[in-house]
């Protein structure tokens with residue numbers, strides 16, 4: 001367990017460091033009738049069709065759906081990495097037109113820089129914050145390393161880390177610029193079940209401690225129920241929101257509880273009604 005309170009910053013820490021580490025207000029997101037198509041070698045692909053979704057400040061929303069139903073496309077549009085053909089995305093009432101440090105993305109592959117050590121990778125994320133001194137950056141990077149439980153590995157090389165540790169570094173790197181929204185695209189999909197379960201607990205704790213709005217994409221229904229305040233089901237071809245479930249379970253949630261399994265089973269049943277049998281989904 002991470003004891004956030006135990007983190008002591010340098011006695012003479014500049015106010016900019018304490019300002020940077022403040023828990024800031026999370027964003028609310030308004031996705032309004034977003035459509036997106038791609039031209040491919042086989043024709044036009046309707047990735048998203050009039051998708052509307054409101055995400056409250058500090059809410060943890062999980063998006064579940066079969067492969068190809070537009071989950072990553074929606075996340076890229078929220079991040080400002082892709083533009084919708086139609087519709088709008090607003091964060092705190094302002095249209096999202098480009099990527100920004102307020103909304104950072106974490107992908108399935110941790111995409112760390114192998115030529116930098118653990119600390120160097122987190123410091124890299126702080127390049128988005130031009131007003132900090134090198135010492136400020138170091139203090140902030142160390143804070144986030146402790147938050148994800150990797151203080152002992154700050155000088156480790158990336159190739160020396162396990163998959164779970166790499167994702168912890170990627171999480172610390174995404175958190176370090178103190179974004180208001182964290183967009184997570186199947187970040188734990190490549191990890192073994194035990195590591196994933198540990199990360200579910202850690203992510204819930206960090207989400208509470210840092211008060212972020214999180215949109216989390218997954219194929220795994222139980223993962224979605226374990227993490228989300230709300231689970232949004234997408235149906236494919238074209239990608240649309242099919243149904244939404246509010247997950248009214250106390251936290252931290254036990255992945256193996258009967259109550260969680262009941263939610264997962266209900267959601268899985270609903271997913272099966274509009275998903276082809278060969279499309280991959282896990283419970």
Ligand SMILES: Nc1ncnc2c1ncn2[C@@H]1O[C@H](COP(=O)(O)OP(=O)(O)OP(=O)(O)O)[C@@H](O)[C@H]1O
Pocket residue numbers: 038039040045046047065066067068069070071072073074219
């Ligand atoms: N840049 C692109 N060019 C052409 N087609 C694309 C592009 N990006 C996505 N698509 C298509 O849009 C559809 C939605 O893709 P997307 O990656 O959003 O799905 P997904 O739900 O994230 O799938 P997965 O669960 O497999 O990651 C797919 O049919 C995909 O082939």
Ligand SMILES: [Mg+2]
Pocket residue numbers: 071072073185
């Ligand atoms: Mg995807």
